[in-house]
Each structure stands twice: as C-alpha cells, then as structure tokens.
Amino acid sequence: MNLDKYPDVLTLRECQKILQVSRGTMLRLLHEGEIPAFRIGNRWRVQRKEMLEFIERSEY
Template identity: 50%
Template sequence: MLDSVPDILTFNECRKVLKIGKNSLLDLLHNNDIEGFRIGNRWKIPRDALLEYIEHRY
C-alpha cells in the first residue's frame, strides 16, 4: 500500500497520504497521535509512525 512512501515524510507528504488538512495534521502531531519531529521549523514524520497511526485508526 505505502511501498512508495519515503522513510521520512514531509508535512505535506503526510497530509496527502492521510488526505487531511494542515490544521488536522498539526493537531495529530501536537497531541502525539502521530509521532513526528521538527528540524528547524519543518515537521518530519517517520513512515513507521504514519503506518502505526493508520493501523490504529481503522
């Protein structure tokens, strides 16, 4: 399913995979529903964290 997704996703890549808006993803990151980290002012989301969120969501 997500074989073509890179190991580390940018904020926008993650939004596109989940098909959600900017504020929704920010809420998920700030609430630690999805594990992510910042490099400077940019969010990075590990693919494994995204997959874990998707598995627990459905």
C-alpha cells in the same frame, strides 16, 4: 495501505496527502502526539513506520 513509494521520513505535506486531511488537522495530530513526529529546524517530519502504525490503530 502501501506506502512503499514514499521515503522513510515523510514531510507534513506527504502526511496530509496520505491521510487526506487539512494542514490544520495534521498539525493537531502532531501537537497532540497522535502521530509521533520530530522537527528539523521549523519543518515537521514523520517516520513512515509511525504513519503506518497510526493508520492501523485509528479510525480517523
């Protein structure tokens, strides 16, 4: 999967769009540590490389 058009740090909504999942599913993946993420204030952020690694190793 080519994520070059996305920034180095993704928002929750961008992650949802990439994986084609609901907000609830995305939050579950983050809370369970399936996708390493961090928060800035109350906003989740995911590094693009972490998203690529998740896609490569999973069959979501």
